[in-house]
Amino acid sequence: MSESLYVGVDLGGTAIKIGLCNASGELLRTHEGPTQAADGANAVLSNIATYVQELVAPGTPEWDAVAGIGIGIAGFxxxxxxxxxxxxxxxxxxxxxxxxxxEKLGKPVKINNDANVAALGEAWGGAGKGISNCVCYTLGTGVGGGIILNDRLIEGYKAMAGELGHMAVVPDLEAIQCGCGKNGCLETVSSATGIIRMAEDAVGRGDRTALSLVEEPLTAKHVIDAAKSGDEVAQRIVSRAAYYLGKSMATIAIVVNPQRFILGGGVSKAGEFLFGQIREVFQKLTPAQAQEGVEIVAAELGNNAGVVGAAGLFLRA
Amino acid sequence: MSESLYVGVDLGGTAIKIGLCNASGELLRTHEGPTQAADGANAVLSNIATYVQELVAPGTPEWDAVAGIGIGIAGFxxxxxxxxxxxxxxxxxxxxxxxxxxEKLGKPVKINNDANVAALGEAWGGAGKGISNCVCYTLGTGVGGGIILNDRLIEGYKAMAGELGHMAVVPDLEAIQCGCGKNGCLETVSSATGIIRMAEDAVGRGDRTALSLVEEPLTAKHVIDAAKSGDEVAQRIVSRAAYYLGKSMATIAIVVNPQRFILGGGVSKAGEFLFGQIREVFQKLTPAQAQEGVEIVAAELGNNAGVVGAAGLFLRA
Incomplete structure (x- = not known):
């Protein structure tokens, strides 16, 4: 077997997902098993080794072709x-x-943080396939990010590059404090958590909105669905989330000038309803030359971005 | 001669400067001559070729060691x-x-824009020597920039990366329109032009300031000198320029997380008086991990940054 293969590991709190990729970023097959975090670090690391060997049998030509194992991990x-x-x-x-x-597997290993790895997966094998410069946002509980320039993941001096959720985009008068301690961070308005907070505030204030009739705890999906149905309060909330995403992209466009912005995570499932608004803001706030040919698109790999990106660490990081 | 050498050309409107560098970014010697722009493009290109051959004589071992010629140019x-x-x-x-x-010289040639090239010079052979991630600001008539990550100059998709003067940092209520057509760009407040404008506004409004006694046209140096002497109006202007520089750096710190910010250009000659204020703002606005170990320092190469960076295009771009 002449082509090199790469194993990617997405180490989560409850499950370990493994994927095998070729050098073009194609995901050939996947495998997964429980993390068993409660059993301690040694047990988790043994599980990783076991699952990798279940995916690719040691001693086979395919095993010999594995050039490296990348692992994506949430943490410092x-x-x-x-x-x-x-x-x-x-x-x-x-x-x-x-x-x-x-030591366990006899293959070179690289680790990186989960947000960077998911971005790399999208850039290498997903919505960024074939281009050299892209910026990925993950719109979930927080706002994660990852930046790929000249085909390489950008980590920065202390691995803090791509922390897009902590760009200060909200003006002081409207800013609230972020979990990071600073005010006005993007994730205070454009994450699922931020959207829920704005909705709860509106309901608490007594704004006229269908969201006040929702009986279960509010989710970002409730807000987005209400906005799509014409609820004006919900529309204002989604527009605000879109506005600050577009504003952050206008800044990134003149700092690193990517070809494509790729948005994944739960909030991105709002689809064109959200993307259209983000594009409008981006076009308004970005100097003409920095937006020429620049696209804002949805992520493609979903939950597989992590394993693909981890496999890509050997070629792109 | 075994070590490769690199020629850098700084093509300006009135003078062409040439430098010879070794592979470590050391400037071995320089040469220069008039651009003679009025004689047309062919004359200018012939001048470049002539001056290069005056710096390094063709046919010598040194000439043979020249691995490439880089040229920095202002323009599209x-x-x-x-x-x-x-x-x-x-x-x-x-x-x-x-x-x-x-064709004229029989050596490979690369071109790049003058701001990127000056940044690369500082990063490679100046205040960024020995580090892999830095961001350079040139505080002159406008605010130029250049970003070096993983030892490489970042150009972006359409060569618009590092246009730091057009980061929108001034809040809407205080923003004025920039030459680029957008509002609130960094260079409206932190360039020499921006500082002069704020000073002229203050004098025009009748603010109590020694700047109203200056008889020649106001310069940024007048404003900085007055601020250093305790003039409160001038101090407010310099503090505002420093504030938005620090704010822009706080954003860049979490987008690309450089190790060092390097400031050059006329306004940077204000020295520690300016740098101290910028550092204070940066520390206040940047999440702790993105400012850990990050330095804000003065450029070192002055007018030679252009030729050094142009020579560096073959190793770092």
Missing amino acids: LNIPDGIIEFSANLPFKDVHVKQIIE | LNIPDGIIEFSANLPFKDVHVKQIIE
């Missing part, structure tokens, strides 16, 4: 040394993941 | 093809600079 990482320093949803403290998995 | 460029599409201060329209100089 020492990326060059492959160490998890701390993770909120895993029992890991200063665990030498790279070294331990390399 | 087609960088991959090496074409000047239009330049405000040169008689160039769709001129194939790369092809023509390659």
Whole structure:
């Protein structure tokens, strides 16, 4: 077997997903199993090794073709040394993941944070396939991001590049404090959490909105569906989320000038209703040359972005 | 001669400056001559070729060691093809600079825009020497910029990366229109032009300031000197310029997380008086992890940044 293959591992708090990719970023097959985080770091690392060997049998030509194993992890990482320093949803403290998995499997290992890895997956094998410069947003509980320039994942000096949720975009008078301690961060308005907060505020204020009739806890989907049905209060909330996304992109357009913005995560499922508004703001706020040919599109890989991107760490990071 | 050498050309409206660099970014020697722009594109290109050959004599071992010639140019460029599409201060329209100089000198040629090239010079051989991620500002008539990540100059999709002067940082209520057509751009407040405008406004309004006694046309230096002497109106103007620089850096810190911000150009000569204020704002507005170890320093190469960066195009772009 002459073509190199790459294994990607998406290490989550409840499940470990594994994928096998070729050098073009195509996902050949996947496998998964429980993380068993409660059993401790050693058990989790043994599970990773076991699941990898269940996906690709050691000793086969396919195993020999595996050129590297990439792992995406949520937490504070020492990326060059492959160490998890701390993770909120895993029992890991200063665990030498790279070294331990390399010893178990005899293949080179790289780790990186989950948001960067998902962005790399989309850029390499998803909505950014074939282009060299793109910026990915994940609109979920928070707003995550990842930046690929000249075909490479940008990590920055201390691996803080692409923290797009913490761009300060909301003007002081309207800004609220973010979980990071700063005011006016993008994720205070454009994450699912931000959308829910604005909706709860509106309901609490007694604004006339169908959202006040929802009996279960409000979700971003409730707000987006109400906006699509013509609820003006919900429309204002979604427009605000769209406005600050577009504004953040206008800034990114003149800082790194990507060819494509790729939006994934739950909120992005609002589809063209949301994307149309973001594009309008982006066009209004961005100097002409920095928006020429620039596209704002939906992510394509969904939950597979993590394993594809992790596999791509050996070619693109 | 085993080590490769690189020639950098800084093509200006009145003078052509040339430098010879080694592979470490050290400037070995320089040469210059008049551009003679009025004589047309062919004359200017012949001048470049002549001056290069005056700096390094063809046929010598040193000439043989020259691995490439980089040229920095102000204007709209087609960088991959090496074409000047239009330049405000040169008689160039769709001129194939790369092809023509390659034919004249028999060496590979790359072109890039002057702001990017100056940034690359500082990053490679100046205040960014030895680090992989830095962002350069040039605070002159406008605010130019350049970004180096993973040791490479970032150009972006349409060569618009690093246009830091057009980051929209001033809130709408205080924003004025920029030359680019958008409102609130950094260069409306933090360029020499912006500082002069704010000073003229203050004098015109009748604010109590020593600047109203200056008899010649106001310059940014007048304003900075008055601020240093304790003039409160001038201090407010310089603080405003510093504030928006720091604010723009806070955004850049979480988008690309550079290790060092390098400030050059006339306004940066204000020195620690300006830098101290910028650092204070940056520290206040940037999430802790994105400012850890990040430095804000003065450029070192002055007028030589252009030739050094142009020479660096072969190694770093």
